[in-house]
Amino acid sequence: MTDATAEMVRADNVHKSFGSLEVLKGIDLVVKSGEVCCVLGPSGSGKSTFLRCVNHLEKINAGKIFVDGDLVGYHERGGKLHEMKDSEVARQRQSIGMVFQRFNLFPHMTVLQNVMEAPCRVKKENKSAVRDRAAALLDRVGLGDKIDSYPSQLSGGQQQRVAIARALAMRPKLMLFDEPTSALDPELVGEVLDVMKDLARDGMTMVVVTHEIGFAREVGDTVVFMDGGVVVEAGPPAEVIANPQQERTKAFLSKVL
Amino acid sequence: MTDLKQSERARPEPIKAVPVRHPGRWITIAVLIVLIAMFVHVLVTNDQFRWRFIFLEYAPGKRGVMFTEPVLEGLRGTILLTISSMAIGIVLGVVIAIMRLSDNPILRWIAFVYTWFFRAIPRLVLAVLFGNLNILWDRIGFGLPFDRQIGHLFGIDNLNTQFYSVKASDLLAGFVAGMLALGLSEGAYMAEIVRAGIQSIDPGQAEAATALGLSRGQVLRRVVLPQAMRVIVPPTGNEVIAMVKDTSLVAYVPVTFELFFQLNAIKARTFVVLPVLVAAVIWYLILCTVLMVAQFFVERHFGRGYGTTGQARQRLRDIGVEQGGRIPAEGGST
Numbered sequence: 083m084t085d086a087t088a089e090m091v092r093a094d095n096v097h098k099s100f101g102s103l104e105v106l107k108g109i110d111l112v113v114k115s116g117e118v119c120c121v122l123g124p125s126g127s128g129k130s131t132f133l134r135c136v137n138h139l140e141k142i143n144a145g146k147i148f149v150d151g152d153l154v155g156y157h158e159r160g161g162k163l164h165e166m167k168d169s170e171v172a173r174q175r176q177s178i179g180m181v182f183q184r185f186n187l188f189p190h191m192t193v194l195q196n197v198m199e200a201p202c203r204v205k206k207e208n209k210s211a212v213r214d215r216a217a218a219l220l221d222r223v224g225l226g227d228k229i230d231s232y233p234s235q236l237s238g239g240q241q242q243r244v245a246i247a248r249a250l251a252m253r254p255k256l257m258l259f260d261e262p263t264s265a266l267d268p269e270l271v272g273e274v275l276d277v278m279k280d281l282a283r284d285g286m287t288m289v290v291v292t293h294e295i296g297f298a299r300e301v302g303d304t305v306v307f308m309d310g311g312v313v314v315e316a317g318p319p320a321e322v323i324a325n326p327q328q329e330r331t332k333a334f335l336s337k338v339l
Numbered sequence: 340m341t342d343l344k345q346s347e348r349a350r351p352e353p354i355k356a357v358p359v360r361h362p363g364r365w366i367t368i369a370v371l372i373v374l375i376a377m378f379v380h381v382l383v384t385n386d387q388f389r390w391r392f393i394f395l396e397y398a399p400g401k402r403g404v405m406f407t408e409p410v411l412e413g414l415r416g417t418i419l420l421t422i423s424s425m426a427i428g429i430v431l432g433v434v435i436a437i438m439r440l441s442d443n444p445i446l447r448w449i450a451f452v453y454t455w456f457f458r459a460i461p462r463l464v465l466a467v468l469f470g471n472l473n474i475l476w477d478r479i480g481f482g483l484p485f486d487r488q489i490g491h492l493f494g495i496d497n498l499n500t501q502f503y504s505v506k507a508s509d510l511l512a513g514f515v516a517g518m519l520a521l522g523l524s525e526g527a528y529m530a531e532i533v534r535a536g537i538q539s540i541d542p543g544q545a546e547a548a549t550a551l552g553l554s555r556g557q558v559l560r561r562v563v564l565p566q567a568m569r570v571i572v573p574p575t576g577n578e579v580i581a582m583v584k585d586t587s588l589v590a591y592v593p594v595t596f597e598l599f600f601q602l603n604a605i606k607a608r609t610f611v612v613l614p615v616l617v618a619a620v621i622w623y624l625i626l627c628t629v630l631m632v633a634q635f636f637v638e639r640h641f642g643r644g645y646g647t648t649g650q651a652r653q654r655l656r657d658i659g660v661e662q663g664g665r666i667p668a669e670g671g672s673t
Contacts, residue, residue, distance in 0.1 A: 137550060168555055176552035186547035190565050190644045200551035203561060232644035245547075252551060 120298035179249030239270030413601030427522025432529020457527035470592035480504020517589030536567030
């Protein structure tokens, strides 16, 4: 890990529009290395879009995003921004893991192949070493006995845990979670949150877009409340969740708690 | 009664009910049996079929018309032509489909024009056209483009920079012309099939692969195309079978190395019409049967990871219906 006070993610005045619809209206955010940052907010508030901007799945229209000190998606030379080539963007993404709401496992590959794909193809690592690491990761998320199953044979919670193992196989320094439990049956939410708590304890830097207030309160180092494309309130969970200052935060929390 | 525990209650007799009768099925079967009997009767008793002519001996000292040397040669030609033109068609189809979905507007435009042109021209016209394209050039080869015109500017007559060339009438005639006509035309249809397959894949798949750091090529090759194959294979089977039959069009190139042309030639020589046509029907039936079996195995290969989903989903749906509940939402990538 890098130095504990280093900034892993820094967003400066980030704007993003889809056509005439402005989704992000100036987001400022800092996530320190080793921190868990939970992003809360009503749907349509732009929190998922922001997360997708962090690994350049969406291009931002204005502002800057830095991951581990590097500008995302652009080179800055002589005060001018140059777009990165696809291959350079892909290289940046290698150190950022992402977990999606709908898992997006590759259905034509077994669980083990899903986890091995990126280290083998992208980093060209030794296959047997990757296999051992992948099996260990699957063990860690409690699926050591499912490595030869296809995703369609697993429950939603199991699929999401495979997706987490798949992202971890690239040894990322930052993990992004886009509503990882929203597509799950209520009884399966716990098993995925447990894996995420375990990751947090190990010191992984995480940005988690979620509706699980309990998780945010327990695991989050900072909680960010977003609405209408801006950060309404940010701070430790004890302040933002237990004692919100803004009216909009209060209104939202009173509905979900 | 109500305080009796579930386990203590006697299990009721299994239901033995009179099943619903289906008299319609029996009537259909009876009608079918009569029709089949009539058909077999015609095949066996009508002398016009001349089975000896088809299977055993069509002229003194020769084999039956199905197995005579020129016809077997023609069959070989038909198979070769089908394989080669489908190979061209599939490769071109994948390339053009990817171009059509590319970010590059020039590639998109080229792909569009290609599909527009080759889908617009009937295969018969293409076959004749390719058979006669060698009217345009003496020789076809590699060299500087516009060499003669450039030479003229500098006062050199007939500047020829071609370092490799062949006579056009050797290259663009017969088999090659037929293969190109069918293959290029097939490429346009395959492009649309492949495009449909690629577009049928959930964008989340490409997104997840991209987020892992895979390059665009890897995303396509490793994640999108293998899944798209499930959608691509059945219509491609259609195309192969259609191609087996369309190879008979190359008779207009003209190519004589082809099944129907050879059978037709025998028909013209012997004035025996129906048995020759029956022989053609039998050969085409055999070819297509083999292809359908092949398609079954290809589909099974690309269906891996899905087979159990279909059943599982059906089971879930049945349970949901039994309990009077809502059909469960289908989760994620499945």
